[in-house]
Amino acid sequence: MPDTSTSHYPAAPKVEPTARHTLAVTVDNEPGVLARISGMFSGRGYNIESLTVSETEHAAHVSRITIVTSGTTHVIEQIKSQLERLVPVHGVRDLTTEGEAIERELALVKVAGKGEHRVEALRLAAAFGARTLDATLTSFVFELTGATDEIDRFIAMMTVVGLVEVSRTGIAAMSRGPEGM
Amino acid sequence: MQEEMTGAEMVVRALKDQGVEHVFGYPGGAVLPIYDALFHQEELRHILVRHEQGAAHAAEGYARSTGKVGCLLVTSGPGATNVVTGLTDALLDSVPLVCITGQVPTHLIGSDAFQECDTVGITRHCTKHNYLVKSIVDLPRVLHEAFHVARTGRPGPVVVDVPKDVQFARGLYARPRDNQHKTYRPRLKGDLGKIKAALALMAQARRPVFYTGGGIINSGRHAATLLRELVHLTGFPITSTLMGLGAFPASDKQWLGMLGMHGSYEANLAMHDCDVMICVGARFDDRITGRLDAFSPNSRKIHIDIDPSSINKNVKVEIGILGDCGYVLEDMVRLWRETAARADRSALAGWWRTIEGWRAKKCFSYRNSSEVIKPQYAVQRLYAAVKDRDHYITTEVGQHQMWAAQFFHFQEPNRWMTSGGLGTMGYGLPAAIGVQLAHPKALVIDIAGEASVLMNMQEMSTAIQHRAPVKVFILNNEYMGMVRQWQELLHGGRYAESYTAALPDFVKLAQAYGAHGMRCSDPAKLDAAIAEMISTPGPVILDCVVSKEENCFPMIPSGKAHNEMLLGETAEDIGNVIDEKGKALV
Ligand SMILES: Cc1ncc(C[n+]2csc(CCOP(=O)(O)OP(=O)(O)O)c2C)c(N)n1
Ligand SMILES: [Mg+2]
Numbered sequence: 001m002p003d004t005s006t007s008h009y010p011a012a013p014k015v016e017p018t019a020r021h022t023l024a025v026t027v028d029n030e031p032g033v034l035a036r037i038s039g040m041f042s043g044r045g046y047n048i049e050s051l052t053v054s055e056t057e058h059a060a061h062v063s064r065i066t067i068v069t070s071g072t073t074h075v076i077e078q079i080k081s082q083l084e085r086l087v088p089v090h091g092v093r094d095l096t097t098e099g100e101a102i103e104r105e106l107a108l109v110k111v112a113g114k115g116e117h118r119v120e121a122l123r124l125a126a127a128f129g130a131r132t133l134d135a136t137l138t139s140f141v142f143e144l145t146g147a148t149d150e151i152d153r154f155i156a157m158m159t160v161v162g163l164v165e166v167s168r169t170g171i172a173a174m175s176r177g178p179e180g181m
Numbered sequence: 182m183q184e185e186m187t188g189a190e191m192v193v194r195a196l197k198d199q200g201v202e203h204v205f206g207y208p209g210g211a212v213l214p215i216y217d218a219l220f221h222q223e224e225l226r227h228i229l230v231r232h233e234q235g236a237a238h239a240a241e242g243y244a245r246s247t248g249k250v251g252c253l254l255v256t257s258g259p260g261a262t263n264v265v266t267g268l269t270d271a272l273l274d275s276v277p278l279v280c281i282t283g284q285v286p287t288h289l290i291g292s293d294a295f296q297e298c299d300t301v302g303i304t305r306h307c308t309k310h311n312y313l314v315k316s317i318v319d320l321p322r323v324l325h326e327a328f329h330v331a332r333t334g335r336p337g338p339v340v341v342d343v344p345k346d347v348q349f350a351r352g353l354y355a356r357p358r359d360n361q362h363k364t365y366r367p368r369l370k371g372d373l374g375k376i377k378a379a380l381a382l383m384a385q386a387r388r389p390v391f392y393t394g395g396g397i398i399n400s401g402r403h404a405a406t407l408l409r410e411l412v413h414l415t416g417f418p419i420t421s422t423l424m425g426l427g428a429f430p431a432s433d434k435q436w437l438g439m440l441g442m443h444g445s446y447e448a449n450l451a452m453h454d455c456d457v458m459i460c461v462g463a464r465f466d467d468r469i470t471g472r473l474d475a476f477s478p479n480s481r482k483i484h485i486d487i488d489p490s491s492i493n494k495n496v497k498v499e500i501g502i503l504g505d506c507g508y509v510l511e512d513m514v515r516l517w518r519e520t521a522a523r524a525d526r527s528a529l530a531g532w533w534r535t536i537e538g539w540r541a542k543k544c545f546s547y548r549n550s551s552e553v554i555k556p557q558y559a560v561q562r563l564y565a566a567v568k569d570r571d572h573y574i575t576t577e578v579g580q581h582q583m584w585a586a587q588f589f590h591f592q593e594p595n596r597w598m599t600s601g602g603l604g605t606m607g608y609g610l611p612a613a614i615g616v617q618l619a620h621p622k623a624l625v626i627d628i629a630g631e632a633s634v635l636m637n638m639q640e641m642s643t644a645i646q647h648r649a650p651v652k653v654f655i656l657n658n659e660y661m662g663m664v665r666q667w668q669e670l671l672h673g674g675r676y677a678e679s680y681t682a683a684l685p686d687f688v689k690l691a692q693a694y695g696a697h698g699m700r701c702s703d704p705a706k707l708d709a710a711i712a713e714m715i716s717t718p719g720p721v722i723l724d725c726v727v728s729k730e731e732n733c734f735p736m737i738p739s740g741k742a743h744n745e746m747l748l749g750e751t752a753e754d755i756g757n758v759i760d761e762k763g764k765a766l767v
Contacts, residue, residue, distance in 0.1 A: 028364055031313070032301060043306055075494070081490035087310040087365045172634060 016072040020049065021082065021096040022103060022173045026181060029055050029063040037065060040057030046071065046079055048104075051149075062090065064181075065171050093134035093181055095173050103173040109153045112139040121161045122130040128154045139164070146151050183355050187507055188317050190280055192254075195324035198356055199279075201252045203243060203618050204228070209256025211283030211296060214348035225353075228618060231639035233260050235611035237267020241276045242615030245598045248401055250277045251615065257283045258296030261342075262303065266605060268338045269307040270556060273602025274424060277336035279327050280308075287315050287328055300342045309337030315344065317352035317612050325357040327681040334367030335488040336399055339643035345491035367487060371504030374446040376512050379459070379483045379500045381521060386457035387528035388535075389417045392440065392469075395424030395601070396462015396506050398594045404507035404757055405429070408461065411514050415524050418536055420448035423465050424601045427591035431614045433757055437536070438545075441469045442737050443583040446544035446746060447536055449735075452477050454535070454757035460484045462506040464570035465495040466602070474510040475742030485509045504742070544735045544748055545587050554704050556581060556656045560588035560628065563654060566711045572624040573616045575599065577609040577633030579734045580662035607636030610653060614640055619648040624652070624715060631657040631724075632681055641694040644720040653722045654716050655687060658729045666732050687724035694720075702726035 027033050034053055050068040055061075058113050069079060076094065083092045095101035109130070110123045118140075125132065125142050128150070134141035144154050148171060153165055186194065192215050196204060205228045208216045219227050233255045236443045240251030251271075254266055261282045271278045285294040301313045310321045310330050320343070321444075327339040328474060334426035377610040391412055397404045405428045412435055419429050421681050422441040429436055440452055452458065463469070465484075470476040473495065477757055482498040484491075485506055492501035502509055516522075547557045560581075574589055575598040576582040591597050598616060600608035609627040617625040627634070634655060644651050664679040681693030691698025697717045707725070712725045734749040 032305070035302070036305060039305055074497075077493060078490060081492075085490050086487065090364045 004144070006025050008084070016074075017074075018070050018072050019096070020068060020070045021076050021094055022101055022171060023067045023069065023083070024093045024095055024181060025065040025067060025083055025171060026056075026090040027063050027065060028090065029061040032087055033088050034065070036088070037067075037083065040082055040086065041069070041079075044078075044082060046075065050170040052172055066171055068171055072150050091181060095175050099177075100174045101175050103147060103171050104145055105148050105151055106143065106145045106169045107155070107157055108133070108167045109142045109144065109155060109163065110139060110143070110165040111158050111162045112164050114138060117161045124154070124157050124161070130154065131151065183353040185351055186354050187214065187348065188219040188320050188343065188350050188352065190323060191317075191320050191354045192324065192343065192348070193218040193225060194354055195357075196252060199328045200249065202226060204252045204254050205230055205239045205243070205615065207233050207236060207256065207260060209258075209283065209296070210252060211257035211285060211345050212260075212281075212348075213283075214285070214345065215254060215281070215343075216423070222689075224587050226253070226616075230611065230643050232265050233263035234607065235614075235637050235640040236272065237264045237278070237641060238605075238608050238611035239615035239618075239640070240278050240280075241267065241271050241274075241600050241608075242612030243619045244276050244278060244615075245398075245428075246595050246611075246616040248595060250279055250328055252281075253277050253280045253284070256296065257285055257300065258298045261300040262299055264605075265303060265307055268304055268340065270600055270603040270605045270608065271338040272307050273310065274600065275336050275395060276338065277331040278338040279331050280338060280340045282340060282342045283348070283487070284313065284342045284344040284440070287344045288346070289345065297709060298555060300340065304340045307338070308340050309335075309451075311340035311342065312344045313344075316345055317347050317350035320352065321355045321599070326362065328357070329362065329455050329704060330365060331632060335396075360734035361632035364720060367485075367505075368503055369505045369582065370506050371485065371502040371509035371512060373512065375500055375502045376509060377516065379502060380516055380520070381498065381511065382457055382481055382483060383415065383417075383459065384518075384522045384524060386417070386728060387525055388451075388455045389415070389457040389459065389524070389529075390437075390451045390455040390533045391417055391419035392421070392452060392458055392460045392463055393419060393425045394422040394461070394463025397428040399426055400462065400505050400507040402594060404505075404510055406461075407507065407514055409433075411517065412512055414469060414514065414517055417524065418451055419535070420444070420451065422466070422469055422601070423586055423599060425463060426586060426597045427594045430592040432592060433461070433592035439586050442471070443587065443733055443735065445587075446541035446542050446735055446748065449737065449746055450539050451536055451745040454479045458482045458727070460486075460498070462486060464488075464491045467495070470495060470744045471737045472740055477743070478711045487527055489581035497503070506650055541749065547731075547734075548751060549704075550728065551704055553728045554702060554707055554725060556584050556658065556731055557588055558704065559654075559656055559707060559725050559727060560584050562707050563626070563628070563711055564589045566708065566715060567624055567626065570624050570715075571620075571622065572596065572626065573598065573620060575609040575612040575616060575625070575627045577627070577629045577636075578604045578606045578628040578663075579633055580658070580666065580731070581628055581630045581656040582597070583663075583733045584656070589628070606633035608633075610634055610637050610651070611640045611643070613651040613653075614644050614647070614649045617644075617651050618647065622669060625649075626639070626652045626654055629655045630683055631655050631687070632660065632661045635685075638690070641696055641722070645695045648719070650719050650721075652720070654714065655713075655722065655724050656727050657684075657687070657724050658727050658731065662731070663733070665730070669730075669732070687722050691720075696720040696722060698722050700724040700726065
């Protein structure tokens, strides 16, 4: 491997540990605000693992965007200040550094199959605490709310018994304790 | 008090209420109502350019030489896309602009209507902020907010896209109020604790250096005055980026010259060897740092900046102070005085001796000639001829720009307008026109390259129409010199497409526009030519024919550290000095 130290750009990331961070961003709910945020990520080469957005205070036109991203501590700091620089952003909080945040995701999972697979799908759904939203003679649609890895596991299981389709909301997150944003 | 008027009238009124006197623009279908409103008034002067990019650079020159917001007005579609380069230039160099673009009527948006483009989408990444105003109700607020966002915090360009039906609609206009913005509140005052920590670090410094940038100039005249005070109080050496030239007087003993890729030997070595670096309003850009992991390896760093994302972006610093340079410098000067802080005098004396040793290298020396005009000599003579006049300098981009930065010495802020961050060829001529309109009596000179100046040459016509007596001083080497230099150093002297084989006759070109054209190729006649250029009343192009293959030194080659800088006499070996990795860098 050539000696990377001759580059006058930030050296190719020196195996610094990267970590997943969940950021809660409150924004003024004006047209294009989501494009500003997602554009900042793509334009500067940061990645988005999950992004959810919804209006949280209708009267005040405030929306909350939950973004899961990953990077070194330095990159995460940059992402936060780049977000704060956007004019319609009210505030950014790094829920990951503020102590274990609560993170939940909702998934709709469609499975199709007959016989033994059908029975197994129902058993698994019960074991995970999923609700059955739709049932036909050959299919089910389940709803599961939980942490991301729990949903990942549920989907992995369902793949074996006849997974057809998945729709996930992405993560909604909130810090523990009495304080608000 | 609220007044009823049309959207187009609101635009004109808001500009006036925001203190705009000149608006640079070009009409078209989607802005006709605004042009009609301009027709009915006299206070706001419209400067018709010849290409919208010219309007943007002219507004930049206007803004940077006055400290005010530059303003432009263009039509939808091609009008808007033509300003993209200028907006990006302003974003990278933190120049406050407000650009009003016309848009197709709201009911046609999204239908691929004639001259429709997604202006807010296209300009989202090249503006500090932008707005599409879909209702007349929002128009006055957005217009005033645009000026507020453009001028405060880290300044930048703001686009307001106004559909034609909104221009025709009637509504209530309100004057600007200084209500706090809901979300946008730049921080001005620095944290006192951190300022004190910075001063303590400075008081212990043995080899300190001030590294300053365009932030001081953006902060205003007051900041430059405070900087001078602090530098004199401490006795520390000071260098600056390309963008910051003039904030500190180049004639001062403590001035080391510009730093960076083509900066002075003493400035770059001082940066490399310092033990405390005080960065004020600069951003550790790659032209400055060179090889990042060898950048000033043994220093403790203080960074003062108004943009939190600039702190710790490229270089990790020990003390990051978020705030406007002017406010922070004020606290620093006051506290340094109050505590009667003293730098370590004997250490400082030793440091200055080291610096004098570097200075003795005379890194900007070049071999002059009596046969052909050396470009460095041309800039030196120009400086000698204009230094005692009220003058402003703009440049294009290339070697001539670097020679201007090296050999023209600036004593005051806002006198030097160059495209630093984006490096936009074609910036200098329209910028000079903008400067000239803001300072009608001053001598405004574009130090140009023959290739760059052709990119916006059409603006000579603007200069003639608006009686802007700008002087275009072309260092004509027939090459895209900076490209040729890199090809010589990095690509075995294979000059692919960097020679301009069919240059126009610049003398006749000037005449065709109605300007005065001159040519000079004899070093003995240079002074007379410069004198004639200066004393000619209208716009002038002086085609100064210079040596063709001169290189710009010193130079920190790509991939090298500050202390590996090349001086002129070592030029021959340069091709071997840059390794494969370095060749891949820009
Ligand atoms: C719009 C644009 N295109 C290309 C470049 C790349 N570039 C940088 S310097 C340069 C050559 C400039 O030539 P000239 O204006 O003659 O200046 P010189 O270097 O010869 O002084 C070029 C092509 C640029 N900076 N801007
Ligand atoms: Mg040239």
